[in-house]
Structures are given as structure tokens and as C-alpha cells.
Amino acid sequence: MTLWDRLKDSVQTMQAQLTAKKNDLRSGAFRDASMAMCALVAAADGTIDPSERQRVAQLIATNDVLQNFPADDLHRRFEDHLDELTTDFALGMASAMREIGKAKRRPAEARAVIQIGIVIGCADGYFDDSERDVVREACSALDIPPTEFDLHRPLRVPRPSRAPDGLPQAAGDRGSGRADSGAGGAIRPEAAVPGDDLQVFLKALTSGTRQKLFAHFIHGEELTVGEVAERAGLGPSTTSEHLAVLRRGGLLQSTRSGKLVRYRADREGIAELLGQLQAYLLAPSEPPDPPLTRG
Numbered sequence: 001m002t003l004w005d006r007l008k009d010s011v012q013t014m015q016a017q018l019t020a021k022k023n024d025l026r027s028g029a030f031r032d033a034s035m036a037m038c039a040l041v042a043a044a045d046g047t048i049d050p051s052e053r054q055r056v057a058q059l060i061a062t063n064d065v066l067q068n069f070p071a072d073d074l075h076r077r078f079e080d081h082l083d084e085l086t087t088d089f090a091l092g093m094a095s096a097m098r099e100i101g102k103a104k105r106r107p108a109e110a111r112a113v114i115q116i117g118i119v120i121g122c123a124d125g126y127f128d129d130s131e132r133d134v135v136r137e138a139c140s141a142l143d144i145p146p147t148e149f150d151l152h153r154p155l156r157v158p159r160p161s162r163a164p165d166g167l168p169q170a171a172g173d174r175g176s177g178r179a180d181s182g183a184g185g186a187i188r189p190e191a192a193v194p195g196d197d198l199q200v201f202l203k204a205l206t207s208g209t210r211q212k213l214f215a216h217f218i219h220g221e222e223l224t225v226g227e228v229a230e231r232a233g234l235g236p237s238t239t240s241e242h243l244a245v246l247r248r249g250g251l252l253q254s255t256r257s258g259k260l261v262r263y264r265a266d267r268e269g270i271a272e273l274l275g276q277l278q279a280y281l282l283a284p285s286e287p288p289d290p291p292l293t294r295g
Contacts, residue, residue, distance in 0.1 A: 010150070011122045014115040018065045025112055026068050033103035033110075034066065035074060036096035037117040037138055039081030044121075044130040045254045046261030047225060048086050049244040059120050065112070093134075101141040110142040114149060125196060128247070130254055130261070197250060198280065201273045204249025209234075210242050214251055217265040224260050 018025070042048070042056040060078060061071050081099075085092030103109045117138060121131040136151045204210060216223060216231055223231075229239035243263055246252045250269040254261050 011119055015064075015119055018112055018115055018119070021108065021112070022065050022068065025065055025109060027106070027109060029102045029106070030109040030112065031069050031074070032077065033100045033113045034116045035060075035077040036081055036099035037113050037135075038120055039078055039085060040093065040096050040134040040138070041117055041121045041131050042078075043082060043085045043089070043092075044128070044134045045244070045247070046089055046130075046256055047240040047244065048082055049241055051241070052244065053082060055124065056120060059123055063116070063119075065116070097137065097141045100138050104142040110144060111148075113142065114139060114144060118149060124248070126248060128254075130256060133256065195276070198273060198276050201249045201251070202277075204245050204251055207242070207245075210246055213239070213242050214246055214265075217252065217263065220265065222255075222262040222264045224262055228263070 038056055038060055042052050057075060057078060060066055060074055066074060081092065081096050084095055100113060103113050114135060117135040118127070121127045121135060132151055135149075136146045139146045139149070139151060205214075213228060213232055216228055225236055225240045225243060228243065229236045232239060234242075243252060243254075247254055247263070250266060250273050252263045253266040253269070254263050256262075
């Protein structure tokens with residue numbers, strides 16, 4: 001089982017643990033630290049994508065444990081942190097970490113804050129490096145070893161595919177020793193159905209604007225939102241939204257350098273997804289039923 005598979009399984013366990021101790025998670029410190037954590041996850045790559053903002057706000061409103069607190073109060077605190085992060089990301093992050101650090105006096109609450117961050121980060125099926133980074137930093141603020149939540153190792157979300165004979169497999173399947181299903185190792189046609197990752201990848205490329213933006217990265221450059229916006233002649237907010245879609249689609253990676261977030265082409269991820277697309281498009285079809293013969 002890969003690290004990502006273990007993490008997906010553990011997220012369900014974390015949510016169950018949070019629900020089980022729901023009655024013990026009612027303090028103001030837990031409330032404030034949780035909203036700071038959620039805001040950092042929403043803005044982890046240094047940009048405040050409107051769709052991500054709305055998605056995380058909805059997750060907060062529907063999380064069973066966070067319903068201990070008035071929804072409008074949670075939303076206000078979440079938005080306040082995002083406003084600070086928008087104005088000055090470095091100062092906003094420092095402010096959020098101070099709020100998170102207040103929860104360390106109660107170890108159970110401190111761990112619950114980290115669990116909230118992981119649950120929120122994994123909710124869209126892609127717990128990317130920037131989200132893991134802010135949760136790992138929150139661990140430091142709470143004196144919790146990142147190893148406790150498998151945050152110390154790099155995570156690459158697998159994009160598995162079952163390729164027909166003679167076609168490349170996704171990286172996660174190479175050398176796994178997994179036997180193909182069916183007689184003689186043949187791949188069943190239904191095994192090559194495109195997964196969610198491939199669909200998001202293809203959707204990211206349906207926009208002509210995003211295709212032009214991605215072209216700025218094909219030579220291996222690392223660029224900020226501002227640099228891409230200037231080259232493309234677009235507003236920073238519009239550019240940020242499109243880059244976020246390309247990142248979620250597996251075409252770009254982002255890393256933070258001080259106050260700046262730099263994007264670059266995710267060549268390995270693209271190769272995996274293209275392998276999955278090839279496997280889907282060239283999957284063998286079911287042979288037709290033989291004609292009936294008269295006895």
C-alpha cells in the first residue's frame with residue numbers, strides 16, 4: 001500500500017476519532033486554531049483561489065466536530081485569516097501560526113487541529129505539497145512530531161492505470177508485481193476506465209487560456225503568478241485561478257520561496273497521466289459474440 005493509500009485510509013479514521021471526542025473539543029483555543037489551520041490549507045500555495053475559498057468554507061460548515069460552534073462565527077474567523085493572508089502572506093501566516101500555537105496546552109486539542117487540517121486538505125482527493133507544508137509547520141507550532149501523521153516524507157499522489165499489453169503503465173504500477181486480471185494476463189476492457197485524475201487533467205486543458213498559460217512553463221521555467229500574469233497580459237486574480245486549475249489537473253507544481261510561490265511544469269505527473277490516457281484510448285474492446293450455427 002502506498003503512502004497516499006495509507007493517508008486516505010487514515011483520513012477516515014481521523015474523522016471518526018474527531019467525532020468520537022466531539023464533546024471535548026469545545027474550547028475557544030480549539031476553535032481559533034482550527035480556523036487558522038483551515039485558512040492556511042485554503043491558501044497554502046500563496047494564492048487565494050475563490051473556488052478553494054468556497055470549498056473549504058463549505059467543508060467547515062458541514063464538519064461534524066466544528067458544528068460545536070456557531071457557523072457564522074467560524075466563517076468570520078476563517079475569512080479574517082484569509083484577508084490577512086491576502087494582504088501579506090508572510091504576516092498572515094505568522095498570525096495564523098500564533099493562533100494554532102495556543103492549542104498546544106491541551107495535547108488532545110492540538111492533535112485534533114492537525115487532524116482537521118489533514119481532513120480538509122485531503123477532501124478534494126489531492127493533498128499537495130504546499131498543503132502538507134503548512135500542516136507540517138503547524139505540527140512544529142504545536143510541538144507534535146510530523147512523523148505521527150506521516151508528514152515527514154514527500155507524498156506523490158498516484159495516478160494508477162492498468163495498461164494493455166505493450167503499453168506503458170503508470171509510474172505507481174511499475175515493478176509492483178501485480179498480476180493482470182483475466183486469462184493469460186489479458187486486461188479486461190472495463191479496467192481501463194479513466195479515473196478522476198485523468199478527467200481533471202483533461203478538463204484543465206479544455207481552456208484555450210490555460211493552454212497558453214501552460215506554454216510559459218514548457219521550457220522548465222519557474223514563475224510566480226505575477227510573472228505569468230505580466231507575460232500573458234491577464235489580471236493576477238484571473239491568472240491565479242487558471243494556474244490553480246492547472247495545478248489541480250497535474251500539469252503544474254508549486255513551491256514557496258519566502259513570500260513568493262513559484263510554479264513549474266510537473267513533468268513526471270504529466271507523463272503518468274499521458275500513460276493513463278494512452279491506456280484508456282487504446283484499451284482492447286470486447287470481441288463480438290460468435291454467430292450462432294445451426295445444428
